[in-house]
Amino acid sequence: MSRTYVGMPAFPRAAARAVDDAVLRANLRRATHTIRDRRAAAVAELADWAQLRTAAAAIKDRTLRHLDHYLLRLEENVTRAGGTVHWAADADEANRIVTRLVRDTGEREVVKVKSMTTQETGLNAALEEAGIRAYETDLAELVVQLGDDLPSHLLVPAIHRNRAEIRELFRDRMGAWGRPAPEGLTDRPAELAEAARLHLREKFLRAKVAVSGANFMVAETGTLVVVESEGNGRMCLTLPETLISVVGIEKTVPAWRDLEVFLQLLPRSSTAERMNPYTTMWTGTTDGDGPSAFHLVLLDNGRSDALADVTGRQTLRCIRCSACLNVCPVYERAGGHAYGSPYPGPIGAVLTPQLRGTASPLEQSLPFASSLCGACYEVCPVAIDIPEVLLHLRERVVEGGEATVRGVRTVVRPARRRALEGAAARAAGLVLDHPAALRRAQRLLYRTRGLHPRRLPGPGRAWSAARDLPPVPEESFRDWWARTRGDGAGRGGTA
Amino acid sequence: MTGRPHDPARERVLARIRRALADVPRHERPGDHPVPRAYALTHGERTAAERVALLAAHLEDYRATVHRAGAAELPELLTGLLRRRGARRVVVPAGVPPEWLAGVGAGAGVEMVPDTPGLTTGELDRVDSVVTGCALAVAETGTLVLDGGPGQGRRRITLVPDHHVCVVRVPSQVVDSVPQALGRLDPLRPLTWISGPSATSDIELDRVEGVHGPRTLEVVLLDEAAP
Numbered sequence: 001m002s003r004t005y006v007g008m009p010a011f012p013r014a015a016a017r018a019v020d021d022a023v024l025r026a027n028l029r030r031a032t033h034t035i036r037d038r039r040a041a042a043v044a045e046l047a048d049w050a051q052l053r054t055a056a057a058a059i060k061d062r063t064l065r066h067l068d069h070y071l072l073r074l075e076e077n078v079t080r081a082g083g084t085v086h087w088a089a090d091a092d093e094a095n096r097i098v099t100r101l102v103r104d105t106g107e108r109e110v111v112k113v114k115s116m117t118t119q120e121t122g123l124n125a126a127l128e129e130a131g132i133r134a135y136e137t138d139l140a141e142l143v144v145q146l147g148d149d150l151p152s153h154l155l156v157p158a159i160h161r162n163r164a165e166i167r168e169l170f171r172d173r174m175g176a177w178g179r180p181a182p183e184g185l186t187d188r189p190a191e192l193a194e195a196a197r198l199h200l201r202e203k204f205l206r207a208k209v210a211v212s213g214a215n216f217m218v219a220e221t222g223t224l225v226v227v228e229s230e231g232n233g234r235m236c237l238t239l240p241e242t243l244i245s246v247v248g249i250e251k252t253v254p255a256w257r258d259l260e261v262f263l264q265l266l267p268r269s270s271t272a273e274r275m276n277p278y279t280t281m282w283t284g285t286t287d288g289d290g291p292s293a294f295h296l297v298l299l300d301n302g303r304s305d306a307l308a309d310v311t312g313r314q315t316l317r318c319i320r321c322s323a324c325l326n327v328c329p330v331y332e333r334a335g336g337h338a339y340g341s342p343y344p345g346p347i348g349a350v351l352t353p354q355l356r357g358t359a360s361p362l363e364q365s366l367p368f369a370s371s372l373c374g375a376c377y378e379v380c381p382v383a384i385d386i387p388e389v390l391l392h393l394r395e396r397v398v399e400g401g402e403a404t405v406r407g408v409r410t411v412v413r414p415a416r417r418r419a420l421e422g423a424a425a426r427a428a429g430l431v432l433d434h435p436a437a438l439r440r441a442q443r444l445l446y447r448t449r450g451l452h453p454r455r456l457p458g459p460g461r462a463w464s465a466a467r468d469l470p471p472v473p474e475e476s477f478r479d480w481w482a483r484t485r486g487d488g489a490g491r492g493g494t495a
Numbered sequence: 496m497t498g499r500p501h502d503p504a505r506e507r508v509l510a511r512i513r514r515a516l517a518d519v520p521r522h523e524r525p526g527d528h529p530v531p532r533a534y535a536l537t538h539g540e541r542t543a544a545e546r547v548a549l550l551a552a553h554l555e556d557y558r559a560t561v562h563r564a565g566a567a568e569l570p571e572l573l574t575g576l577l578r579r580r581g582a583r584r585v586v587v588p589a590g591v592p593p594e595w596l597a598g599v600g601a602g603a604g605v606e607m608v609p610d611t612p613g614l615t616t617g618e619l620d621r622v623d624s625v626v627t628g629c630a631l632a633v634a635e636t637g638t639l640v641l642d643g644g645p646g647q648g649r650r651r652i653t654l655v656p657d658h659h660v661c662v663v664r665v666p667s668q669v670v671d672s673v674p675q676a677l678g679r680l681d682p683l684r685p686l687t688w689i690s691g692p693s694a695t696s697d698i699e700l701d702r703v704e705g706v707h708g709p710r711t712l713e714v715v716l717l718d719e720a721a722p
Contacts, residue, residue, distance in 0.1 A: 027699070030699060031699050031700040032700070034699070034700050034701060035696075035700045045538075046538060047535070047538065048533070048534040048535045048538070051531075051532075051533040051534035051535075052534045054531055054533070055530055055531060055532050055533070055534055058528070058529060058530040058531060059530050061528060062525065062526075062528040062530055065516060065519045065523070065525075065528055066516075066519070066523075066524075066525035066528075067512050067516070068509050068512045068513055068516070069525050070525065071509070071512070072509075081683065086504075087502060087504040087505035087507075087508050088504055088508075089504050089507045089508050089511075093504055137707075138697070139695050139697040139698070139706060140697035143697070155696070156696065156697050156700055158697065159699075159700065162699060163698050163699060166698060189698040189699070189701065189703040190703055190704075190705065192698055193695055193698070193703050193705055193706045194705070196706060196707075197705070197706055197707055200707065201620070201707075204616075204707070205616045205617060205620055205655075218682065221682040221683070223682045229693070229694050229695050229696060229697075229706075230693055230694070230695045230697075230706035230707050230708070231654060231693040231706055231707035231708025231709075232706070232707045234650065234654050234687065234707075234708060235654065235707055238649075238650040238651050238654065238685075239616055239651060239654075249508070249512070254525065256677060256682050257674075257677060257678075259677055260673050260674035260677050261534070263673050263677075264673050271696045271702070273557075273690070273702075274553060274556075274635070274636040274637060274690070275633075275636035275637065275638045275673075275688065275690035276690065277557070277689065277690050277691050277692065277693055277694045277708070278687065278688065278689060278690075278693070278708060279686075279687070279688035280650075280685075280686070280687055280688075281682065281685070281686040281687075281688075282685050282686075283682055283683050283684075283685075286643070286684070286685045288612055288649065289643055289649040289650055289651075289685055290649075290650060290651075290685055298508070300508045300511065300512075304508065304511035304512050304514075304515045305511075305515070307512060307515040307516065308511075308514065308515035308516075308517075310518055404514075404515060407507070407510070407511040407514070409514075
């Protein structure tokens with residue numbers, strides 16, 4: 001079975017579970033703190049980091065403001081180079097296209113490169129229904145698949161598992177999926193990597209079809225770029241006969257030259273490396289080298305809705321580096337699963353409600369899953385002002401207003417009072433037991449007061465009500481709600 | 496490209512995007528939105544020797560092994576690297592100068608496997624080592640770029656074998672930076688950027704070398720100035 005995100009509880013309930021899990025918290029803390037310091041050192045090597053960041057944001061903005069133009073150029077150039085371009089308005093369309101393409105090859109299995117996008121569409125489950133087995137080949141995705149689990153981090157989907165847990169999974173589950181783990185496997189990372197190498201090699205060598213995502217698509221040349229570490233990406237992108245890449249429309253950049261900005265920002269932000277071990281760039285198909293058939297599936301699935309929101313649009317600059325997760329005090333305590341989508345952490349808290357709309361409790365609660373400390377904005381290599389978008393989405397949830405949902409301009413009604421109070425009070429309150437983080441949050445609340453939407457329901461007050469900490473001098477959420485909407489009735493909780 | 500068949504999904508996505516961009520002024524052309532490129536095209540001024548030294552240092556940082564040789568010493572060096580590895584079968588793409596591997600051959604008990612379309616992945620998996628050149632190398636990031644040109648072969652031959660020996664002509668093939676590298680590369684060729692041996696950060700976000708690609712990467716800096 002492939003697990004999906006359907007029916008995930010709202011953030012506060014899911015986070016409460018994670019906060020109670022001492023092993024999970026320790027795993028996350030160790031991993032995120034390790035990468036945090038190394039990232040800072042890698043960034044400090046480039047004196048022009050700020051200029052690169054400014055250029056990256058501007059390149060993405062240019063693309064987004066003329067996305068139709070660049071997508072058509074991309075389509076033209078991919079087609080000219082021998083690829084076939086497909087368009088999918090939503091997840092089901094994308095899954096149907098991929099399923100049909102795999103069926104047309106006559107194959108019953110595919111190898112996959114780690115792809116957020118196909119996690120988002122639930123592709124593995126759709127393929128499974130069609131009798132097609134999808135093998136994840138990224139080490140962490142393999143851990144997730146063997147454990148019948150869900151990803152909890154953009155870069156390292158199994159960050160919630162420590163080496164001892166990974167060893168157990170390999171020992172107990174690899175045999176059911178193919179070559180079993182070697183006898184006497186220990187939890188040394190090098191041995192675990194070796195076990196993955198042996199387990200997956202036979203699959204790579206016989207694979208006829210691969211499914212990937214992409215980090216960038218260059219409109220002017222039709223080139224796709226996959227940035228990776230292990231070599232599983234190269235295996236999938238070069239050995240099979242058919243390659244199907246499912247890519248969000250926002251991954252487009254206008255020009256070849258633009259890669260000079262992103263290839264400097266992404267590895268340092270993501271894995272704190274000057275450059276990641278492997279990057280593959282391909283343009284259509286090449287005679288005698290690599291797949292002879294290449295299909296590109298361009299996925300919307302809510303991205304055009306985010307595009308329609310002038311404040312939210314900047315979210316689509318995201319290059320999925322995961323730096324914002326690694327510095328986030330809420331993510332560190334709540335874990336990735338609490339965010340209920342393949343996009344966890346601060347970026348998920350702003351992206352998911354925009355891709356899916358804010359009609360249900362999970363999406364309504366996500367904009368409140370933040371202390372507004374601003375660390376995510378500081379580290380973001382494409383300068384997404386995540387606190388600004390969070391506040392904007394909070395306003396939409398609380399007050400309602402205009403939004404585009406599946407391409408249709410809609411008036412969103414304010415969230416139900418009970419659901420909302422639960423979200424605001426508990427999202428941050430449960431996960432923040434760190435006085436310094438709260439103090440930073442309060443300072444930022446103060447500093448950014450000008451950015452706050454009219455009549456923000458002070459979530460800071462809600463945290464201080466749940467914690468023995470200096471209160472933020474603002475009206476409580478409950479008082480505010482009673483005064484402005486006012487039936488004054490009882491205690492809130494998640495609906 | 497002419498008249499593509501009507502695709503309702505394509506029309507729907509494009510229509511949504513155009514509606515979403517109603518706030519963008521009609522007269523704004525794609526190039527009008529400014530992109531300030533105040534970033535550096537290289538990070539520091541270097542002599543050729545400094546550039547090569549930086550490349551070597553950065554390659555070693557990510558656990559590639561770096562060797563230096565002049566043209567006269569190269570055959571002996573390559574023979575030694577393959578012997579030390581215990582390589583019995585070595586894949587060699589077309590365009591590798593024959594003199595590079597003059598010391599390796601049937602006499603030394605090493606089988607040279609040409610990179611032909613008939614070479615299956617299974618056969619490639621039984622190859623011990625691969626020797627190639629490259630298109631260029633990037634000093635600031637410690638990166639080798641292969642573009643399928645002469646002496647580089649198909650992408651798979653530098654992927655499946657566990658031991659990759661890559662020869663870089665220095666200083667002519669070494670650039671300072673990523674922007675310089677992109678300016679010299681042809682996007683229509685299949686490109687592989689390699690920075691150290693295969694690695695993963697997937698176990699507790701700590702880098703471990705050696706997953707699916709070659710676990711040993713040896714780089715030979717071939718000094719063009721030396722005899």
